[in-house]
Amino acid sequence: MRRWGRGLFVTIDGPAGVGKTTTTRLLRECLGRRGFQVHATTQPSHGVLGETARRNTDTYRGHTLACLVAADRYHHLEKEVRPHLAAGAIVVCDRYVASSYVLQCMDDVPLPFVEAINSAADVPDLAVILQAPPEVAAARVAARGAHDRFHTGEDSSRRECELYEQAAIRLARWRYPVVAVDTAGASPVEVATYLAGRIAERVEGPGADVATA
Ligand SMILES: Nc1ncnc2c1ncn2[C@@H]1O[C@H](COP(=O)(O)OP(=O)(O)O)[C@@H](O)[C@H]1O
Numbered sequence: 001m002r003r004w005g006r007g008l009f010v011t012i013d014g015p016a017g018v019g020k021t022t023t024t025r026l027l028r029e030c031l032g033r034r035g036f037q038v039h040a041t042t043q044p045s046h047g048v049l050g051e052t053a054r055r056n057t058d059t060y061r062g063h064t065l066a067c068l069v070a071a072d073r074y075h076h077l078e079k080e081v082r083p084h085l086a087a088g089a090i091v092v093c094d095r096y097v098a099s100s101y102v103l104q105c106m107d108d109v110p111l112p113f114v115e116a117i118n119s120a121a122d123v124p125d126l127a128v129i130l131q132a133p134p135e136v137a138a139a140r141v142a143a144r145g146a147h148d149r150f151h152t153g154e155d156s157s158r159r160e161c162e163l164y165e166q167a168a169i170r171l172a173r174w175r176y177p178v179v180a181v182d183t184a185g186a187s188p189v190e191v192a193t194y195l196a197g198r199i200a201e202r203v204e205g206p207g208a209d210v211a212t213a
C-alpha cells in the first residue's frame, strides 16, 4: 500500500446523469489498482442526517433542505472524511458544496444564504465538476430514471448545467481547486483514468512524502 503524510480530499459534482456515481466507483477501483488507499463516500451521507435528507427531498425543501444537507456535510466531515484523510487515504466524495450551490438555488434559496451556511466546509484538494451538454445529461437521466424532484427533463438539466458553470466560478473564488471534465466525449473509464492521473500527480508531486510498502 502506498502511503504519504496526509490524505487527499477529492469531490465530484455535476448535473444529474453526468456520471458522478460511475466516476466515483471507477476512480476508487483505478486508484486502488495503483496501490493507493482510497475511501469512496457520498453526500448526503449514509448517517441519520444524510439519509433523512436523501429520503425526504419532497418533504424538506428550500431553506430547510439547505440547512439539513449542510448539517449533514459538517457531521460527515467530522466523523468520516477527516478521520480517513488523517489515516492517509484519498477520500473521493460523490457530491459536495457545488451541489448545494446548484440544487438549493433550483429550490429558490438565495445564493448568499447557501454560501454562508457552507462557508466553514473544508476546501477540497481537488474539486471535480463533471460537465456534459444538457441534452446528453437529460438523456442519461431518462434512460436511468430520475432520482428526485429536481429532474424533470431537458429544461431542468439545462438550468442545472448553467448553475454548475456559475458554481465553478464562485467556488474558484473560495480557492477551491476546480477541475472541469467533459464526460460527453469520453467513456467512463477514460474519465476515471484521466482523473486518477491528476490525483496521482497531486499525491506524488514535488515535496510529497511518498513511500511504498
Ligand atoms: N462518460 C460516460 N459516457 C457515457 N455514459 C456515461 C458516462 N458516465 C456515466 N454514464 C452513464 O450515465 C448514466 C448516469 O450515470 P451516473 O453515474 O448515475 O450519473 P450521476 O451520478 O451523475 O447522476 C449511467 O447509466 C452511466 O452508465
Ligand SMILES: Cc1cn([C@H]2C[C@H](O)[C@@H](COP(=O)(O)OP(=O)(O)O)O2)c(=O)[nH]c1=O
Binding pocket: 043, 044, 053, 054, 057, 065, 069, 095, 096, 097, 098, 099, 100, 101, 103, 104, 147, 148, 149, 150
Ligand atoms: C449533496 C446535496 C444533495 N441534495 C439532495 C438532492 C438529492 O435529491 C438528494 C440525494 O442526492 P443524490 O446524489 O441525487 O442521491 P442518489 O443519486 O443516491 O439518489 O440530496 C441537496 O439538495 N443538496 C446537496 O448539496
